[in-house]
Amino acid sequence: MNRRSRLHVPRVPARPGEAPDFSYVDLSPAGAVARPDVNARARDISFLAVELVRVLDDNGEALGPWHPHLDVHELQLGLRHMLLTRVFDDRMQRTQRQGRISFYMRSLGEEAVSVAQAMALRPGDMLFPSYRNQGVNIVRGRPLVDLMCQLLSNTRDMCKGRQLPVMYHWVAGNIFSISGNLATQFPQAVGWAMAAAIKGEDHIAASWIGEGSSAEADFHHALLFASVYQAPVILNVVNNQWAISTFQGFAGGEQRSFAARGPGYGIAGIRVDGNDFLAVYAVTQWAAERARTGAGPTLIELVTYRASAHSTSDDPARYRPKDDFDRWPLGDPIARLKQHLIRLGEWSEQRHLALSAELEELVAANWKEAVTYGMLNEGPRLNPDLMFDDVFKELPPHLQRQREQMRAEIAKKD
Amino acid sequence: MNRRSRLHVPRVPARPGEAPDFSYVDLSPAGAVARPDVNARARDISFLAVELVRVLDDNGEALGPWHPHLDVHELQLGLRHMLLTRVFDDRMQRTQRQGRISFYMRSLGEEAVSVAQAMALRPGDMLFPSYRNQGVNIVRGRPLVDLMCQLLSNTRDMCKGRQLPVMYHWVAGNIFSISGNLATQFPQAVGWAMAAAIKGEDHIAASWIGEGSSAEADFHHALLFASVYQAPVILNVVNNQWAISTFQGFAGGEQRSFAARGPGYGIAGIRVDGNDFLAVYAVTQWAAERARTGAGPTLIELVTYRASAHSTSDDPARYRPKDDFDRWPLGDPIARLKQHLIRLGEWSEQRHLALSAELEELVAANWKEAVTYGMLNEGPRLNPDLMFDDVFKELPPHLQRQREQMRAEIAKKD
Amino acid sequence: MPQMNMIQALNSAMDIMLTRDPSVVLMGEDIGYFGGVFRTTEGLQRKHGEHRVLDTPIAEGGIIAAAIGMGVNGLRPVAEIQFADYIYPGFDQIVSELARLRFRTAGDFFAPVTIRTPCGGGIRGGQTHSQSPEGIFTHVCGVKVAMPSNPYDAKGMLIASIEDDDPVLFFEPKRLYNGPFDGDPNKPAVPWSTHPKGEVPDGYYTVPLGKADIVRPGNDLTIVTYGTMTFVAAAAAAAMGLDAEVIDLRSMVPLDVDTICTSVKKTGRCVVAHEATRFSGFGAELVALIQEECFWNLEAPIQRVAGWDTPYPHAFEWEYFPGQARVTTALKAVMESA
Amino acid sequence: MPQMNMIQALNSAMDIMLTRDPSVVLMGEDIGYFGGVFRTTEGLQRKHGEHRVLDTPIAEGGIIAAAIGMGVNGLRPVAEIQFADYIYPGFDQIVSELARLRFRTAGDFFAPVTIRTPCGGGIRGGQTHSQSPEGIFTHVCGVKVAMPSNPYDAKGMLIASIEDDDPVLFFEPKRLYNGPFDGDPNKPAVPWSTHPKGEVPDGYYTVPLGKADIVRPGNDLTIVTYGTMTFVAAAAAAAMGLDAEVIDLRSMVPLDVDTICTSVKKTGRCVVAHEATRFSGFGAELVALIQEECFWNLEAPIQRVAGWDTPYPHAFEWEYFPGQARVTTALKAVMESA
């Protein structure tokens, strides 16, 4: 026997200086994939994990059985939410560059994921987002100033200065807390859904994880518990191709789609064009109905592209071609929905420009307000005493003592 | 919408007092499943994860493309190894009942798994067994007295008294150490295989995990790393239907076969009749060739039945019908290979009885020797000083001090 | 008053809480139909149903994670880890999530999860069924850590833990399940029915976390301990004829510093004892704290009694276990010193 | 002699070991092509190949497990955990496997794995990029635990760790990557090129694990510390005009008890300082040990300086960090006492 095994190293299609190459992405034509009944058994619909559900074609026409037939106002609202997300991201990125906030993470190029999915769910459904799902806050009507105050760790920060920027949460909006530890929210969402089922409530849970983070043990825990208890949950893998510098092949995407993990556990798995607002909406609606009617959990892989840097601490020029997003075969989610609306005669370049301007102003006005509540190193500040609260429900004696000590230290410095 | 999701609880087919019901086990007829080329891509052979590879039919005839055509001596050797495993288990179980050893775990009913698989591998291949794979030691020619000395924690215990009974290891035999912590060996085996591939060696690794233990995170780690690096490894799930009192449905077996997890990760997954010596051998040989020639890892689900209690601390009458193994549709691996050999005219009831008697004597003789090296509470004992060795390679000062203290304590007691 | 062993007392606590509070659910490996490998949850699934007492996959990380999600959704999960030695696969969810959720959300989200787990040696469990990892968790801010030493406390503390809105790690010294244990494995086993703390009310009551118990008042020296060592240390002191004050901490976080320091200030001498390994064990925190608070009262260095800094070896269980001989050495050192 | 910052020194150590020993492999998230988020492995994949410097999936548990298997098969893996805060998913493989393998197999199997991970705060990382979990691992018998405080030690200790047949947890105080830090974030950053320990030989050398460094001899009191606090504590003592003996432990397991005790016996006063949270932190073990060994020499209770027992909050980084003010309070207490 001459052939010997050699350690296989996943292939990255192109590195800086090379031409972007997306031939590895398996595409299906818009409208081509069948839409099974929501009660179909997971094992009978495994084709969904291989194909790519798409509704919008290259001309902006909506095709096929997954066409959700949303009314125009919904579409316009979706466009607005996505654009607001992008405008917000851009502005916050700039404030970070100006040193106003310590850190930021944009969702450029993947706005359809959070926006279409949150729109397809009900307000009572509980969301367990990752750090790149700011769009869900926007859909649920979170005042931007609240998000900004978190970014600023200022006196109105809902986290009371305890979390890194972007680690929002919102009790009233049913949006769970984002953790700095990857993937941990995924099985928690399943537990939340199990509780809903135990209590006989019809709220469902949804969670998001990056394709890179799907390598963590908690991804497995989530799928397993969802399968065993048939929990009413939607588990979303946002496959934006990159995890910081690491290509999706290193998370197992080279051998098989991430959606395919679902059928492996007896869970419906479905691969969708993540930059196609209509397809994402339709697939999420289908999965939600499955969950809500007791037909079980769904794993959705949203195929998209992380168009920006990983975070403000990252420089993607070190590890991938500069013009990659321009060549990304699934395009830009905002441009595609805009094209569709224009094609329907329900949108125009002028309206788009006007909306952009309006949203820029909205963001600016919110920022103006937010900074009045303080910035990390300027203006009003949270009381450092707060550091000792909420470690436990009641402040225990040893933390009382440490708080005293801290006060003395601060008094000495002043 | 009226249907609401309710928490699903996996169904156990029968509880004590009820009639055993194995209708849930999907069977394929012997000889019916195709045997793909060893270089087939995982994604093209997912049928193997659904069907059940069987060679021996109910009459003991070997059928179909997976028939490994072993020569008679191999078959007789396999029978001998399985029978020795069973005789050894029975005897050790009795010594535990007599209070000679503190704990024991039998592999009754699943002897074909370890024996056929170890026989299908090469001596240089590294095995990462679970606690119910004693058969691999027998195949590799481990003197029984060595195993017994471990069970007795006596002066010749290869673990120097540190491990619970059955947690063997054997450097010379390329058998890794068994851990009391479930599933941990599975990704370690993948790491070992990665190292073989890095070094360009053609040894492969194989590991075993119970279907219950496949719920652990390390199962996922193993599949993921095996997939990403295409490690030359065989990952075996021994689905003996029970994990202590917990039915396999609670590990996710209700929705999908355990073999199906493989294709989810882009790994070949194959479901085999674990009580069919020939089928297990053939499938393992196929997987080994895949691994050795660089075609990647394989996940094998061995469908079998834990005929005995989980361990000497367990009483299965509390949670399952008493006569369940008699109704198990895949029968007894020893009886089936015996029947096949008799059918071939290469075995007989008399030879079987004679072999049994010979093996009983062999075990008895080994036991007689083993106890001369000491028992847990009788006869020669290991020096307690040994407790401090091998925590680190060199004994650090604080352990030297503690050893002195222990010596003083012992001196005081004497 | 009814007699219960520790298993029955824990079972009673869970039964009462399942009955009183519809949000309480139990979950764990083999705990449902089977009633647990130590039979602690026996009969509870039959009585309260499959949706209140859940058998789970063998995935400690998944169990804790699911419990957190359930806690966030208004339930009050009591998760069993079959042996404390197997808590580590759930470590990240405990440390990074359960312990941090209230803090990072400024109190907006929290998960009132109780994690029960049998710990400690003395049952021939070898290195993977004998560990006492409580010390590790005392270094993790945001979780409470408790360990009862008898049936009465076990029931009252478990009820208090389940009712607590903070997460609690509840360690059960399995060697004490069936009776108190003075460290001598050769003596006949003593059942709880012979011990006053084996008298356990049938109904609801709580023993608060954070309050130590002076199990024996005394003047010669203070022994600070918890779990199995409570009995071993007391027996060793009695055998030496010492008038020791024995403090059973019951909970390590929160810690009853007042009771400890009042005692040490009175006696001037102190031994700290636990079964866990010595180096960086919880005993270190106790010694550090006591010397900080009571330095001027100390007439001798505080001595530690603990398991050796090795894994718990199957063959040398009693050479490993910190029995009376080890306690005696420490008591002598602390009494003779100065 | 060449000047290196700590990142360059670590890079040099790995480069040398990859060159000298074909069994050395590096693995971790983003460490290969990209060279690591802190650039510690920059250029090493290009130089030594994709089979020696492996990018891995984001699965800390899988990384450690695979490293163990590779170690058993004759390699000498150096695994990076991107931040110490993310080591917990690998906890079970570290505690139950890596630390126990040699023991449970009576020395027949072992895995010489080094786990490198950046720790500590001071870079605005918030609660999940600032932790110092070293204390937890010091309670786990079977692993060595080290933390260098400067480029020279970092390189020599990393080489020693890689060559060590025992597993080593190698914590890198990330605030010190680019220069020493005296605790005042408002002062201009100081580069390593201004510091004698920034002089790092190009070639192979080792700094043994288990040997503390007296970074400043003195007679008034002993400061026992490691990592970032080495500089903070020394600066605070200097600012107070104290003739402090400052001991940089460099490794916690094994611990250089002799150097510590010799010093405390000489000075009679001691402050223990680390950045990790106080309760049950490694400082507790140090205090316990010192009072056991040096009780009769102590003229004042040993004081601990540490992070508060809360997570590391983003907005209050400098109120949290144990800076010179906190050290000063402890120094005063220990000097004024008696």
Ligand SMILES: Cc1ncc(C[n+]2csc(CCOP(=O)(O)OP(=O)(O)O)c2C)c(N)n1
């Ligand atoms: C447990 C853990 N390990 C490592 C990290 C460091 N880290 C933060 S983001 C990231 C990449 C995640 O990539 P992916 O899941 O694909 O999400 P994306 O950034 O593409 O949205 C890594 C490795 C972490 N935060 N938590």
Ligand SMILES: Cc1ncc(C[n+]2csc(CCOP(=O)(O)OP(=O)(O)O)c2C)c(N)n1
């Ligand atoms: C991490 C961990 N969790 C729990 C246990 C306790 N335990 C020992 S064996 C077992 C059942 C395993 O069942 P399975 O994997 O199906 O193997 P089988 O006994 O059927 O061979 C359990 C829960 C353990 N040893 N380790």
Ligand SMILES: [Mg+2]
């Ligand atoms: Mg990604």
Ligand SMILES: [Mg+2]
């Ligand atoms: Mg099983």
